[in-house]
Amino acid sequence: MALTLCGRARRFVSATSVYSNGCLQRLQQTGSNRFQLGEAKVIRLLPRRTNMVQELGSREDFLQENRDTETSYDFLGEMRQRFLRFKRQKYLPQIEKFQALAVAQSPKVMVIGCADSRVCPSYVLGFQPGEAFTIRNVANLITPIQNGPTETNSALEFAVTTLQVENIIVMGHSNCGGIAALMNHQNHLEQPSSLVERWVMNGKAAKLRTQEASSHLSFDEQCRNCEKESIKDSVMNLITYPWIRDRVKSGEVKIHGCYYNLSDCSLEKWRLSSDKNSNEFYVSDKEIWN
Numbered sequence: 100m101a102l103t104l105c106g107r108a109r110r111f112v113s114a115t116s117v118y119s120n121g122c123l124q125r126l127q128q129t130g131s132n133r134f135q136l137g138e139a140k141v142i143r144l145l146p147r148r149t150n151m152v153q154e155l156g157s158r159e160d161f162l163q164e165n166r167d168t169e170t171s172y173d174f175l176g177e178m179r180q181r182f183l184r185f186k187r188q189k190y191l192p193q194i195e196k197f198q199a200l201a202v203a204q205s206p207k208v209m210v211i212g213c214a215d216s217r218v219c220p221s222y223v224l225g226f227q228p229g230e231a232f233t234i235r236n237v238a239n240l241i242t243p244i245q246n247g248p249t250e251t252n253s254a255l256e257f258a259v260t261t262l263q264v265e266n267i268i269v270m271g272h273s274n275c276g277g278i279a280a281l282m283n284h285q286n287h288l289e290q291p292s293s294l295v296e297r298w299v300m301n302g303k304a305a306k307l308r309t310q311e312a313s314s315h316l317s318f319d320e321q322c323r324n325c326e327k328e329s330i331k332d333s334v335m336n337l338i339t340y341p342w343i344r345d346r347v348k349s350g351e352v353k354i355h356g357c358y359y360n361l362s363d364c365s366l367e368k369w370r371l372s373s374d375k376n377s378n379e380f381y382v383s384d385k386e387i388w389n
């Protein structure tokens with residue numbers, strides 16, 4: 100939609116945005132006094148702009164105010180656009196699938212991932228809606244059953260006993276802030292000072308093992324090692340839950356550990372195996388996908 104602007108407002112509009120359909124959109128100048136507004140309808144523009152300029156008094160104040168407003172409104176506007184694009188391009192063309200998902204879910208996979216914004220399991224591993232029952236926590240830690248209830252093990256219980264997932268994946272990653280907090284924590288302090296520190300101390304065994312085996316390495320290298328060690332510990336902690344252990348032994352459930360390296364986009368994967376003649380479980384079958 101093209102707009103013709105004149106007078107005082109034109110001096111500001113090329114560096115700012117306008118309200119459109121309830122959200123702000125950036126104007127692009129396409130001529131001396133003409134501007135392009137993308138696809139949406141303009142519902143409020145120049146009177147509000149001009150009044151704002153008069154009220155604010157100076158161009159600098161106006162632009163700063165606008166930048167602050169624009170940041171938050173652009174974010175929500177972008178979210179709205181993404182949701183509507185999802186509905187138009189994904190939901191409606193597969194409406195039967197989504198209507199079935201509205202009634203029930205039967206995922207085959209349970210994923211425990213890190214809360215880190217860069218490592219969304221569905222994005223990295225390509226899960227579609229209904230495929231993966233997912234929970235994320237700081238540093239993708241799973242505590243043993245004797246430590247009591249957590250959000251993570253309650254989600255595990257539901258996924259395994261009710262949804263009857265066939266695979267459990269513990270997905271860790273490189274440059275994990277949670278593991279860095281664990282490695283940074285001073286061992287001699289009795290009580291960690293923050294909730295994050297208290298939570299990541301659940302990975303203390305992996306930390307101590309890492310420090311013992313690789314004290315000659317740099318802190319960053321030790322963190323990379325600890326990230327992998329803590330995945331293995333979480334995998335082993337899974338079998339402290341009898342409803343997981345029994346299903347692993349019968350072959351109903353398979354457990355995997357994954358390590359996603361953000362730097363080179365590779366994925367290291369292990370599987371939990373059991374010895375049929377004993378109650379021994381061990382991590383094996385290492386693969387690297389790159």
Ligand SMILES: [Zn+2]
Nearest residue numbers: 213215275276
């Ligand atoms: Zn992380």
